Amino acid sequence: MSNNRREFLKAGLIGGAVAATGLPTLALAGHHEKKPAKSLEILVLGGTGFIGPHMVREALRRGHNVTLFNRGRTNNALFPDLETIKGDRADNLKGLEGRSWDVVIDNSGYVPRHVENSARLLSDNVSHYLFISSVSVYADFNRVNAEDAPLATIEDETVEEVTGETYGALKALCEKRTLTEVGEDRVTVVRPTYICGPGDHTDRFTYYPVRTQKGGEMLWPGSPSHEIQIVDVRDLANFVVDCVQKRTQGIFNAVTPIGAYTFADLLEDSQAVTATTVDPVWVDDAFIAANEARDAFPIYFPREGEDAGRLAFSGEAAFAAGLHNRPPRETVRDLMTWWATLSDERIESARFRMTPEREATLLEAWKARGG
Numbered sequence: 001m002s003n004n005r006r007e008f009l010k011a012g013l014i015g016g017a018v019a020a021t022g023l024p025t026l027a028l029a030g031h032h033e034k035k036p037a038k039s040l041e042i043l044v045l046g047g048t049g050f051i052g053p054h055m056v057r058e059a060l061r062r063g064h065n066v067t068l069f070n071r072g073r074t075n076n077a078l079f080p081d082l083e084t085i086k087g088d089r090a091d092n093l094k095g096l097e098g099r100s101w102d103v104v105i106d107n108s109g110y111v112p113r114h115v116e117n118s119a120r121l122l123s124d125n126v127s128h129y130l131f132i133s134s135v136s137v138y139a140d141f142n143r144v145n146a147e148d149a150p151l152a153t154i155e156d157e158t159v160e161e162v163t164g165e166t167y168g169a170l171k172a173l174c175e176k177r178t179l180t181e182v183g184e185d186r187v188t189v190v191r192p193t194y195i196c197g198p199g200d201h202t203d204r205f206t207y208y209p210v211r212t213q214k215g216g217e218m219l220w221p222g223s224p225s226h227e228i229q230i231v232d233v234r235d236l237a238n239f240v241v242d243c244v245q246k247r248t249q250g251i252f253n254a255v256t257p258i259g260a261y262t263f264a265d266l267l268e269d270s271q272a273v274t275a276t277t278v279d280p281v282w283v284d285d286a287f288i289a290a291n292e293a294r295d296a297f298p299i300y301f302p303r304e305g306e307d308a309g310r311l312a313f314s315g316e317a318a319f320a321a322g323l324h325n326r327p328p329r330e331t332v333r334d335l336m337t338w339w340a341t342l343s344d345e346r347i348e349s350a351r352f353r354m355t356p357e358r359e360a361t362l363l364e365a366w367k368a369r370g371g
């Protein structure tokens, strides 16, 4: 276990009790008990995808009232007891007219025009606006980015197609439009990195423990000390509801501390949680680049070059504002518990780019090279 990792786990422990499984049992003691002095009326734009339900449940658990706004296409049976206003951010905000809430949590803003329209409409009818952005907003990823670093721009600001290329600059524009419409003193912008945990439909972080469970020789990217940076969806939800309750304003990267978690730690956690030992084969940055295999290793970036800072965003502002990261082993454990509940169809259609065939081919090439 790395020193950083030890510090990270220590920081996550309150009381220091560690169960026989190796999972710190008291990591979140106290954190979950932040009942508000006043129950808030919260509008969630979205709310039924991956991160939304965690935020909704956390807000309800703390005694707030939640209204949802969405098209009714995604998991629409999830919250039968909540008022859901049907509409479409693209062209139908009618249901929001003439209504007021204490706070809006905007989880579903990707297109600046949509975000601008809802922020303008709601600005006079809410006290606080929290926009879920992304660490993808930054202009450069070859550095450590704190919140005041330059942001990505896009030549044509009317573009509405969200792709890997436009996503970051469009999210940056969404932030800007929210701040302009509502005013800096009433806005919180949260920029999460890779969000992980139960319900994660991206299957990125999930790949590693799920593959580990199969055992045998397993390719791992870079080296054991390659860093990984994530945020557990429950920690993100807690932070968001904390910000809402405390009316925390500002911009916050939502991440685990830089360097606190490595692929060696993820391997260790994956083996412990799945009770499986794999034979890890670490393939280096040069081999991965030469074999065009970067896409097969989720949440991996080479140490050199334009993406060297993709897993090194500063979380200091969020930590000072109360973001608390649980030990990642807990994320791996709960992810695997959730994974076990999924249908065969869902598991078979997992978005893993490292297929068994591709892994076998890469393994063969690595060994042929002298491994």
Ligand SMILES: NC(=O)c1ccc[n+]([C@@H]2O[C@H](COP(=O)([O-])OP(=O)(O)OC[C@H]3O[C@@H](n4cnc5c(N)ncnc54)[C@H](OP(=O)(O)O)[C@@H]3O)[C@@H](O)[C@H]2O)c1
Binding pocket: 045, 046, 047, 048, 049, 050, 051, 052, 053, 069, 070, 071, 072, 073, 074, 075, 087, 088, 089, 090, 106, 107, 108, 109, 110, 132, 133, 134, 135, 191, 192, 193, 194, 195, 196, 202
């Ligand atoms: N996953 C990550 O690792 C990651 C990292 C950084 C940032 N983020 C950010 O996290 C947010 C996404 O989280 P999520 O998908 O889990 O959010 P969510 O709030 O759980 O789900 C998305 C919601 O938006 C609704 N929606 C989609 N299009 C809509 C439209 N045109 N009009 C009205 N409602 C609409 C969907 O319902 P209907 O389909 O029924 O309309 C659904 O309720 C995004 O802001 C993303 O940029 C994610």
